[in-house]
Amino acid sequence: xxxxxxxxxxxxxxxxxxxxxxxxxxxxxxxxxxxxxxxxxxxxxxxxxxxxxxxxxxxxxxxxxxxxxxxxxxxxxxxxxxxxxxxxxxxxxxxxxxxxxxxxxxxxxxxxxxxxxxxxxxxxxxxxxxxxxxxxxxxxxxxxxxxxxxxxxxxxxxxxxxxxxxxxxxxxxxxxxxxxxxxxxxxxxxxxxxxxxxxxxxxxxxxxxxxxxxxxxxxxxxxxxxxxxxxxxxxxxxxxxxxxxxxxxxxxxxxxxxxxxxxxxxxxxxxxxxxxxxxxxxxxxxxxxxxxxxxxxxxxxxxxxxxxxx
Numbered sequence: 001x002x003x004x005x006x007x008x009x010x011x012x013x014x015x016x017x018x019x020x021x022x023x024x025x026x027x028x029x030x031x032x033x034x035x036x037x038x039x040x041x042x043x044x045x046x047x048x049x050x051x052x053x054x055x056x057x058x059x060x061x062x063x064x065x066x067x068x069x070x071x072x073x074x075x076x077x078x079x080x081x082x083x084x085x086x087x088x089x090x091x092x093x094x095x096x097x098x099x100x101x102x103x104x105x106x107x108x109x110x111x112x113x114x115x116x117x118x119x120x121x122x123x124x125x126x127x128x129x130x131x132x133x134x135x136x137x138x139x140x141x142x143x144x145x146x147x148x149x150x151x152x153x154x155x156x157x158x159x160x161x162x163x164x165x166x167x168x169x170x171x172x173x174x175x176x177x178x179x180x181x182x183x184x185x186x187x188x189x190x191x192x193x194x195x196x197x198x199x200x201x202x203x204x205x206x207x208x209x210x211x212x213x214x215x216x217x218x219x220x221x222x223x224x225x226x227x228x229x230x231x232x233x234x235x236x237x238x239x240x241x242x243x244x245x246x247x248x249x250x251x252x253x254x255x256x257x258x259x260x261x262x263x264x265x266x267x268x269x270x271x272x273x274x275x276x277x278x279x280x281x282x283x284x285x286x287x288x289x290x291x292x293x294x295x296x297x298x299x300x301x302x303x304x305x306x307x308x309x310x
Contacts, residue, residue, distance in 0.1 A: 022307065026062075079152075
């Protein structure tokens with residue numbers, strides 16, 4: 001997003017909304033689906049948390065094929081291959097190996113044979129703290145062109161190093177020279193919380209959710225970015241996970257539930273409190289991603305779901 005010439009703000013979201021599963025794509029042969037990313041042609045990449053294998057799914061046909069396998073993935077204690085994102089012909093993957101937790105970059109070679117489309121490993125960030133369970137591990141490229149990742153944390157690692165933080169780097173893993181917490185630092189947010197999902201709205205503001213059930217806004221449309229501002233704290237038990245933006249609203253997965261939370265926005269403010277919407281026929285959701293046409297993709301244990309929102 002160009003800060004000097006930002007896009008026009010979207011209209012406020014209606015206070016009430018809907019989420020309806022329009023089509024379900026079976027993920028035959030894909031175990032423990034977790035990472036979800038969209039290719040430029042509209043096909044989806046889906047990562048298997050336990051095996052490290054990445055599949056490609058074509059929505060027009062429902063066909064899947066193996067792209068390749070991230071080497072050295074260790075899924076002990078519920079970790080393994082977590083977030084995926086695609087930018088400039090590279091797949092960026094957040095995963096645990098037997099040595100450390102790392103973010104790697106792999107060339108996507110679409111003209112090669114199935115199962116051989118993932119190029120060699122190039123380290124973006126390595127040596128990250130290991131956390132049991134599925135905390136953190138979300139990745140994405142922001143409107144500023146930089147790479148972001150939420151780092152997992154548990155009782156043993158919370159408050160140490162990058163654990164629980166939202167990192168911001170160049171695509172090769174270097175610290176950006178402007179707009180960060182301090183020169184040379186990769187930490188962008190999350191000094192007092194364990195960041196889970198994050199996303200950006202239409203004008204480039206950064207939104208994030210943490211383990212304390214807080215929804216925070218960082219105004220990244222201003223020079224240097226604003227301090228995090230909490231707009232909502234859930235007063236009931238939630239397990240924040242994946243977060244995306246579509247239809248002037250934020251959409252969040254909730255742990256082992258089959259529901260999506262919808263938070264309608266009017267610019268940098270909530271129109272009304274977030275509401276949970278059940279996805280009929282869905283299983284526990286691991287990821288949600290905005291599609292280019294204003295709909296959503298959601299990932300459960302056995303299917304990729306096309307979700308119409310209103």
